[in-house]
Amino acid sequence: MVEKEISQAVISRLPRYFRYLGELKDEGIERVSSQELSDIMQVTASQIRQDLNNFGGFGQQGYGYNVEFLYEEIGKILGLDRKHNLIIIGAGNLGQALVNYVDFERRGFLFKGVFDINPALYGKKIRGIEVQCMEHMNQFVRDNNIDIAVLTVPKTEAAEIAERLISYGIKGIWNFAHVDLKVPEGIQVENVHLSDSLMKLSYNISRFQKDM
Amino acid sequence: MVEKEISQAVISRLPRYFRYLGELKDEGIERVSSQELSDIMQVTASQIRQDLNNFGGFGQQGYGYNVEFLYEEIGKILGLDRKHNLIIIGAGNLGQALVNYVDFERRGFLFKGVFDINPALYGKKIRGIEVQCMEHMNQFVRDNNIDIAVLTVPKTEAAEIAERLISYGIKGIWNFAHVDLKVPEGIQVENVHLSDSLMKLSYNISRFQKDM
């Protein structure tokens, strides 16, 4: 059965709900209404209820939502109850930073390997794992059941490496290279285009100063 | 005169147009029609024309758009013709990575200083610039006409630091901390919530595998 396709706009909001619910949970708060959540998150209560009801009825009339339950459910929707084995391609600063900064492991993203084309880096350890050469990638992906690759390579190389990774059986690419990857149906790409983001900031600063 | 507000959806697409036009320019291509751009960018020609016409008529009937001219114009719209002085708060891996990875300087974002609370880092150089202690921030921001701060600090500290930066006169914050900053009108925040992005990828992978 093919379920109703849920828009990416909705999906984009789920991690944010998840984050706020996590905070409420940590504060020991047991229940929350869509209106209360609306007040702290600055979105309409109506949108919250609509978004959640794409996935099921998690609340209860007259009561609201149980914080812990909803938190767990959104986690499941986001696939955080599964383990994802992940490798990083490109052992530069950004690759290293991502391993340390984002709290991968806590969310079920297990850092398994890191690869680079630069021989000077081979053997260097990142979080206890040695940088390997690209030739080992194929075998490694298959042996370790890797499903996510993090691409922090120059844009000139990104397309070719992505293609290889996909042929090895990877399911998703977290792409930090400044290119739009073309991938076959069924392969998921999530782009983090940092320079695009910075340009947006630049626009908003410039525009505001013009208005004054 | 207050101009018609342009939606963030449009703004978000501008850097992408800019990127593709830059590539065409580098290939020595002189003119492009909205249809040709549509074919390579996978957006409708209609959307391209609508988007551009928010800012003016950059094309010519029967001819299309001059690549170099349009590239320059979008650059101006994005504020890339101005210089932005920028500091980084948080000299950890991510802060360092951003300086090196994104091609800041080429786009007019001038890296002027870096600050951290960890005394062990003071004096350490990043791209030739010494890490300073947070107490110097106020004076530094004022003396160097800093308008952008890049926040790569733990989320527990982000809100307080952001507030301080704003009081020193900063105009925009590129926020990598996992919190939604509350800022006064006129201060621009651009969020890069890495963990949200990774969760989105996780959702899309899980959903696809369920469909199969």
Place this chain on the structure above:
DNA sequence: TAGATTGTTAATCGATTAACAATC
């Protein structure tokens, strides 16, 4: 039971696409 708040349908708003007259 009465009050609260959901789940869901209906109304509105905004963004995208289509169509075509204007014009180079």
Place this chain on the structure above:
DNA sequence: TAGATTGTTAATCGATTAACAATC
């Protein structure tokens, strides 16, 4: 001039918000 392609208006589509009956 004829052909091409824009700029722009109109039509469609989708997402958000409002309203309210269902129900805990």
